[in-house]
Amino acid sequence: MSFIAGPVTVRTPASSANLGPGFDALGLALSLYDDVTAEVLSSGLEIDVVGEGSDGVPKDETHLIVRAMYAAFDLLGERPSGLRLSCINAIPHGRGLGSSAAAIVAGITLANALVDGDGLDGAAAFQLAADLEGHPDNVAAAMFGGLTIAWLEGEAAQVERLDSAVEVTVFIPSEAVSTEKARGLLPETVSHADASANAGRAALLVRALTGAPHLLLAATEDRLHQSYRASAMSDSYDLMSSLRADGIAATISGAGPTVLAFARGLGDRLPEGWALHELDVDLEGAHVVVT
Numbered sequence: 385m386s387f388i389a390g391p392v393t394v395r396t397p398a399s400s401a402n403l404g405p406g407f408d409a410l411g412l413a414l415s416l417y418d419d420v421t422a423e424v425l426s427s428g429l430e431i432d433v434v435g436e437g438s439d440g441v442p443k444d445e446t447h448l449i450v451r452a453m454y455a456a457f458d459l460l461g462e463r464p465s466g467l468r469l470s471c472i473n474a475i476p477h478g479r480g481l482g483s484s485a486a487a488i489v490a491g492i493t494l495a496n497a498l499v500d501g502d503g504l505d506g507a508a509a510f511q512l513a514a515d516l517e518g519h520p521d522n523v524a525a526a527m528f529g530g531l532t533i534a535w536l537e538g539e540a541a542q543v544e545r546l547d548s549a550v551e552v553t554v555f556i557p558s559e560a561v562s563t564e565k566a567r568g569l570l571p572e573t574v575s576h577a578d579a580s581a582n583a584g585r586a587a588l589l590v591r592a593l594t595g596a597p598h599l600l601l602a603a604t605e606d607r608l609h610q611s612y613r614a615s616a617m618s619d620s621y622d623l624m625s626s627l628r629a630d631g632i633a634a635t636i637s638g639a640g641p642t643v644l645a646f647a648r649g650l651g652d653r654l655p656e657g658w659a660l661h662e663l664d665v666d667l668e669g670a671h672v673v674v675t
């Protein structure tokens with residue numbers, strides 16, 4: 385196997401998973417991006433990070449993008465002799481906006497782009513991303529863009545992708561909550577009543593997000609995860625609840641603590657010290673940037 389020298393740049397969107405009732409299934413790609421450039425070196429590993437996570441992520445082979453690149457190269461049969469990575473990050477870490485999914489998808493997409501010949505096909509790339517992330521919802525949206533419905537057939541990750549044109553505002557707290565911690569707050573079992581309530585709302589949500597926005601408030605009701613996680617993100621839970629009480633469809637984004645609202649013009653609801661972005665749905669997903 386041989387490699388092209390590069391440099392190659394990949395742009396990957398943020399994503400909001402769950403969207404209320406679609407726990408571990410629904411994902412929405414958002415117009416906030418990380419750009420990662422990679423080139424092959426004769427030896428060594430050089431990593432430069434600007435923006436989000438620049439003072440926190442490791443700059444060695446444990447860097448998440450490098451781990452994803454190596455996992456893809458290993459499936460393809462060979463790693464390059466050396467690598468240089470340059471990351472320009474806009475997706476905040478540990479906020480429920482899919483930064484880890486974006487890093488994994490960027491790494492796999494870069495590895496494919498650096499191979500001189502056939503890389504992993506779409507299904508294999510998605511499976512690897514879902515395996516590395518541990519759940520398929522964010523990686524589906526980051527990889528394919530739009531609104532994604534992901535599920536598992538046994539161990540095999542599957543995805544159906546739809547276009548969506550909803551407008552979104554995200555409210556991002558200054559403090560992170562790791563996805564691992566937020567998943568640890570979930571109960572082992574839930575009641576049949578809660579499960580069936582979520583199934584109905586998740587089905588409705590797919591309709592609401594594809595041309596029936598008047599259904600969004602009802603369709604974003606959740607009973608499976610948000611309330612269990614409230615203790616780790618009480619300000620977020622309160623903001624979501626107050627927006628919903630005012631008729632604005634709002635959810636905890638991913639595992640939190642970001643709050644996502646399907647509306648614009650909400651600057652007056654921004655808590656002090658939080659950041660706000662008004663975003664669109666990204667319809668492209670991760671892609672090589674052609675310069």
Ligand SMILES: Nc1ncnc2c1ncn2[C@@H]1O[C@H](COP(=O)(O)OP(=O)(O)O)[C@@H](O)[C@H]1O
Binds near residue numbers: 437480484485
């Ligand atoms: N661009 C990146 N480069 C390297 N590591 C990253 C990147 N994005 C995320 N990570 C890793 O993933 C962690 C955040 O993942 P997670 O807790 O799942 O939160 P999020 O909701 O942002 O995905 C970071 O602390 C970091 O270790």
Ligand SMILES: N[C@@H](CCOP(=O)(O)O)C(=O)O
Binds near residue numbers: 481519567
């Ligand atoms: N379904 C997952 C989604 C996690 O998304 P992230 O953006 O917080 O990584 C969950 O709710 O745990």
